[in-house]
Amino acid sequence: MTYDLFLAWRSLRSRPVQSGITLLIIGLAVALPLVVLSLSDGARRGIVRASDPFGVLVIGAKGSGQQLVLSTLLLQGAPVGNIPTTLYTELRDDTRATLAVPIALGDNVGGARLVGTSADLLELRPSTTEPPTFRIVQGRFFEAAFEAVLGSAAAQALGLTVGDTFLASHGVAPGLEEDVHDEPYTIVGVFDSTSSPYDTAVFVSLESIWHTHEHEEDERLSAFDYAIEPTEPEQMITAVLVKPAGFIEANLLWQSFSTGTQAQAAFPGQELGALFDLFAQVERILGAVGGLVLVIAGLTAFLSLYNAIAAREGTIALMRALGCSRTSIFRVVILESLIATIAGIILGQLLGYVTALVIAALLTAQSAIPIPVQFLPTQATLLWLTPLLLGVAAAIIPAVRAYRVEIIQKLFPT
Amino acid sequence: MLRFDSVFLAYSARGIESRIVLNIPSWNLARGTHALLRGVSGSGKTSFFNIAAGLLRPTSGEVYLDDQPLYRLSEAARDRVRSAKVGYMFQMHHLMPGFTALENVLMPMMFLQTIPTARRRARALDLLGAVGLSDFAQHRPHQLSAGQRLRVSAARALANEPVMVLADEPTAALDALSSALVLDMLQSVCRMNYASLIVASHDPLLAARFSVVYDLRDGHLSESEIAPA
Ligand SMILES: Nc1ncnc2c1ncn2[C@@H]1O[C@H](COP(=O)(O)OP(=O)(O)OP(=O)(O)O)[C@@H](O)[C@H]1O
Ligand SMILES: [Mg+2]
Numbered sequence: 292m293t294y295d296l297f298l299a300w301r302s303l304r305s306r307p308v309q310s311g312i313t314l315l316i317i318g319l320a321v322a323l324p325l326v327v328l329s330l331s332d333g334a335r336r337g338i339v340r341a342s343d344p345f346g347v348l349v350i351g352a353k354g355s356g357q358q359l360v361l362s363t364l365l366l367q368g369a370p371v372g373n374i375p376t377t378l379y380t381e382l383r384d385d386t387r388a389t390l391a392v393p394i395a396l397g398d399n400v401g402g403a404r405l406v407g408t409s410a411d412l413l414e415l416r417p418s419t420t421e422p423p424t425f426r427i428v429q430g431r432f433f434e435a436a437f438e439a440v441l442g443s444a445a446a447q448a449l450g451l452t453v454g455d456t457f458l459a460s461h462g463v464a465p466g467l468e469e470d471v472h473d474e475p476y477t478i479v480g481v482f483d484s485t486s487s488p489y490d491t492a493v494f495v496s497l498e499s500i501w502h503t504h505e506h507e508e509d510e511r512l513s514a515f516d517y518a519i520e521p522t523e524p525e526q527m528i529t530a531v532l533v534k535p536a537g538f539i540e541a542n543l544l545w546q547s548f549s550t551g552t553q554a555q556a557a558f559p560g561q562e563l564g565a566l567f568d569l570f571a572q573v574e575r576i577l578g579a580v581g582g583l584v585l586v587i588a589g590l591t592a593f594l595s596l597y598n599a600i601a602a603r604e605g606t607i608a609l610m611r612a613l614g615c616s617r618t619s620i621f622r623v624v625i626l627e628s629l630i631a632t633i634a635g636i637i638l639g640q641l642l643g644y645v646t647a648l649v650i651a652a653l654l655t656a657q658s659a660i661p662i663p664v665q666f667l668p669t670q671a672t673l674l675w676l677t678p679l680l681l682g683v684a685a686a687i688i689p690a691v692r693a694y695r696v697e698i699i700q701k702l703f704p705t
Numbered sequence: 706m707l708r709f710d711s712v713f714l715a716y717s718a719r720g721i722e723s724r725i726v727l728n729i730p731s732w733n734l735a736r737g738t739h740a741l742l743r744g745v746s747g748s749g750k751t752s753f754f755n756i757a758a759g760l761l762r763p764t765s766g767e768v769y770l771d772d773q774p775l776y777r778l779s780e781a782a783r784d785r786v787r788s789a790k791v792g793y794m795f796q797m798h799h800l801m802p803g804f805t806a807l808e809n810v811l812m813p814m815m816f817l818q819t820i821p822t823a824r825r826r827a828r829a830l831d832l833l834g835a836v837g838l839s840d841f842a843q844h845r846p847h848q849l850s851a852g853q854r855l856r857v858s859a860a861r862a863l864a865n866e867p868v869m870v871l872a873d874e875p876t877a878a879l880d881a882l883s884s885a886l887v888l889d890m891l892q893s894v895c896r897m898n899y900a901s902l903i904v905a906s907h908d909p910l911l912a913a914r915f916s917v918v919y920d921l922r923d924g925h926l927s928e929s930e931i932a933p934a
Contacts, residue, residue, distance in 0.1 A: 294815045305803040609799050612760065613861075614788030614816030616781060699761050702799065703751065 295619060298610075299626035302599070309595040313588075314635040317682070320588035321639025321674050322646060324581035328670045329647040330662070331570050334654070337662040338566070341365055341487040342559045347392075347415070348541060349557045350374070350382065350548065351530035356557035357566060363394055363530040364559055365660055366404055366488040370396050373527035374554050376497070382531050383411075387544050390414050390534035395500050397529070398459045398472070403445040405459050406492045407500040407528070415532065425489075429453055430480030436499040440480040444490035444659065453478050459503070472503045488659035501526055585677060588635075593685035596628055600689040607693050608701035617694050624690035625683060632682030636675055643674075706736040706901060707757060707869060712766035714752055714924075726752050727763070728924040734901055736868065739892060741912055742905040743929070744921030750905040751796055753921065754871045757903070758793050759783045770869065788817045792867035796874050796905075798858035800846040806833060806857045807842040813864040820865070832860035835890045837883075851878045859887050863894050870895055872904045876911070888914060 303310045342364045351359040352372030361367040382391040392415060395407030410432060415424045430453040433440055441451060451457060456475040476495060484490050533556075535541035541558075548556035600607070607620055644664065651662040709732040717723040726749045734740060744750050755761035756768055759775040768775045770790060775783055787793075800809050810829040814820045820828065833842055836856035846854055855878055862870055872891060876884035888904070892914065895902040904911070912918050918929035 297815075301803060605799075606801060609801060610812075610816075611784070612787075612793070612795075613801075613813045614784065614865075616784060616816075619816075699755060702760075702795070703755070 295622045295626055298615075298623045299630055302603075302623065302627050303630055306595075306599055309599065310631055313592045313595045313631045314638060316584075316588045316591045317632055317635025317678055318638035318642055320581070320584040321636050321678055322643035323584055324578060325640065325643025325670065325674055326647045326650065327574060327577040327581065329644070329664050329667060330650055330654075331574050332667060333647070333651055333662040333664045334660075335567055335570065336665075337655075337660045338365065338563055340663075341660045342563060347390075347532040347534050347559070348544060349530055349559060350378065350533055350554055351557070353552070353555050356555060357562045359530065359555065359557050360559045360562040361566075362396070363532070364487075365658070366396075366492065367658060367660075370529045373529060374531070376526045376528055378554055379528055379531050382533055385544075387536055387540035388533045389536050390532075392532040393497055393528045394530045394532060395497055395528040398461055398500065398503070400457050400459045400476075400493055401449050403442070403449060404492045405439075405500070406489070406494050407497040408494055409497065412494065415534075424485050426483040427480050428483045430478070433479055433494065433496055436496055436502055437474055437476050438479045438495070438499075439476040440482060440494040441478060442482050442490040442492045442494070443484040445493050446481045448491065449493075451478055453480060474499075474503060486661055491659040497528065585681060588678070589681035589685045592628060592631065592682060593688065596624065596686055596689040597692070600624065600693045603693075604696050604701045605704075607696045608698045611696065611698045612702055620696070621690045621694040624693045625686045628682045628686030628689075629679070632678055636678050639678075640671065640674065706771055707734040708732070708769040709756075709926075710767045710769065712756060712763045712768065714749070714756065714761075714763045725924050727756070727926075729766075729926050732926055734903070736901055737896075737899050738917060739895065739902045739915050740904070741915040741918045742903055742921060743907070743918060744905075748921045749924060750921055751873055753926075754793065754873050754903070754905065757869075758791050758871055759787045788813065789819065789865060790868045792862035792865065792870040792900075794855075794858050794862045794870070794872040794875050796877075798855045800849075800854055800857055800861075802846055805843050805845055806838060806849065806853075806860075809846075809857055810861045810864050813861060817865050829860070829864065832863055833857070835894075836860050837886055852880070852883050855879065856883065856887055859891060863891070866898055867900060868898065869901045870903070872902070874905055874907070876906060876908060884908075 342360070349360055349363050351363060351370070352374050354371040358368060359371045362370045376393070379391060379393045382388050385391070390411060392411045393407070393409055396404060398405035413423055413425055413432060416422060417424065427440070428443075430440070439457075441449070446452065449457070455478050457478070458471055458473065458475055460471045476499070482490070482494075533544065535544055545556045545558065548554055611617070611620065644666075647664045651664045654660070655662050709729045711731070712727060712729045713725070714727040715723045715725045742750055742753065752761065756763050757770075759768070759770070762776050767777065770786060773786060775786065778786065800806075801812060804812070807826075807829055810832055811825055814825045814828070830839070830842060833839060836859055838853060838856055838860070841849060841853060841857075844853075846857075849857065855875065859872070859875060862872070870891060875887055875891070879887060888911070891902060891904070894900070904915070912929075920927050920929050
């Protein structure tokens with residue numbers, strides 16, 4: 292009936308505080324799982340996308356394979372350790388590998404990581420049919436020591452461009468060590484965006500990095516004639532990105548490293564898969580919390596409505612005396628709950644997406660991994676249906692109580 | 706048009722000895738009659754109205770409204786009959802809280818839906834105007850005086866053009882002028898619709914307005930010995 296909606300709406304408006312609380316708690320109950328689901332989905336996609344442009348096997352120091360992949364491909368956290376450069380030269384000449392790209396981490400400029408590498412970097416591509424991952428948009432690739440190429444995000448963040456110079460400092464992040472190297476780098480080129488954390492890096496030749504550190508070694512030795520703390524051995528690199536010739540070769544390479552003691556080989560897909568399993572576990576826990584919040588939201592809706600009906604029995608009796616049918620009274624109560632629930636769901640979905648976008652932006656700013664927050668149709672539908680059902684369920688007992696109101700008892704109480 | 710047949714009412718409550726409130730073997734009110742119902746407090750006037758309106762099932766007996774046996778109908782059917790035919794001004798002039806005077810008058814029309822939507826508002830405003838409340842249509846019950854609330858409830862009782870109007874002490878809270886205004890309106894609308902009107906009141910001055918006066922005493926209903934002027 293047409294007036295049912297009108298009466299339900301007026302009744303909700305007549306108790307703004309309770310209706311507001313119901314709406315808010317339903318909103319939160321919807322927003323919470325939405326934030327968790329869309330962020331974990333976004334993080335998963337983001338990490339896959341960020342590690343995708345390489346399509347390689349990562350060779351690095353023994354230790355956690357996950358840390359090796361995260362520190363080398365996603366530039367997260369400190370590198371596992373160093374490996375001798377000879378390992379790189381061996382891999383470069385290995386027939387099982389079609390491409391070997393050295394990566395040397397350890398210095399930064401204004402927070403942007405310095406990546407020592409070779410021109411083979413330009414040969415990396417997600418798959419053989421796709422264009423190379425790293426493309427110069429301005430200037431050229433470095434050709435000599437102390438020439439540098441900026442990632443797209445690094446160029447923006449540092450405010451530098453081709454022709455500018457900078458000094459690098461020791462450590463993968465600023466402030467870790469006060470040590471500023473004194474050879475200036477000259478910027479000779481800028482890369483296009485790759486949608487990966489490598490956009491925030493500055494690329495230089497391996498020789499530049501080694502030269503800097505040799506030079507320092509000399510200075511330190513001359514400044515202090517007593518034994519200094521063991522310094523990192525020179526001519527070391529952090530990792531090698533290897534493109535295996537095929538699946539069999541990939542497996543052979545992986546096996547030879549897993550039996551050796553010198554270094555390890557890690558498949559990014561496998562290591563990230565293990566990470567995603569962890570995600571799934573967190574998701575399950577937060578999912579249970581979300582379910583609990585939904586149940587609490589349902590109970591809140593029920594209590595608010597039940598109290599309202601109990602307090603309104605006189606008014607309900609009057610409506611009945613004025614010609615409103617029992618079934619209409621029942622419908623009004625159900626509708627009342629539905630309106631609050633629908634408003635709560637809309638609020639929750641908006642709140643959820645906005646919160647997820649904000650958190651994703653913060654995480655991206657922190658990790659340089661783009662986290663795409665997407666509309667998830669299945670989850671969104673589920674987060675519509677579940678609260679709607681709860682809303683109706685919460686209204687049934689109050690609606691029955693309203694339905695049962697006897698005019699004579701409530702309108703003329705004795 | 707309103708006929709009581711062997712109506713007997715005794716409230717029974719736990720711990721209280723049941724008392725006979727009404728005992729009306731046979732009583733009939735012709736259509737168009739304007740009747741005054743007198744009786745001391747507690748004599749059963751409100752109980753009588755509730756039974757006549759189909760709200761209170763008597764302990765035994767039947768009430769016929771336009772030859773329809775009210776208490777043999779289903780509750781829903783009885784509700785519809787009341788909604789369509791009876792206008793009831795409650796003794797406690799319950800208005801719907803949170804709804805304006807206008808909405809209160811519109812409400813019975815909204816529930817019954819016999820009067821076309823387009824005509825309802827104008828009709829409600831006319832009724833409010835007739836009780837001198839044109840300027841108070843948008844006021845909510847708590848913004849109205851007791852007498853104004855009572856007049857809104859008079860307008861509301863007439864909303865669906867009832868064939869029978871029951872007014873339980875409609876003038877108790879009113880001064881002479883407002884009291885006359887409300888009674889004039891009730892009577893003229895009832896005359897226009899050829900509707901029956903029963904007014905319960907203690908006011909001895911009112912008798913002159915009515916063609917018939919009933920006294921309710923010890924559960925018995927009798928036509929007054931004192932003929933109206
Ligand atoms: N729900 C009830 N349960 C028990 N007794 C009731 C109930 N309602 C009314 N009574 C009793 O029935 C008798 C008649 O009550 P009723 O309200 O009909 O009187 P009334 O004539 O309208 O009185 P007043 O002029 O004070 O309004 C009273 O004695 C009252 O105590
Ligand atoms: Mg009474």
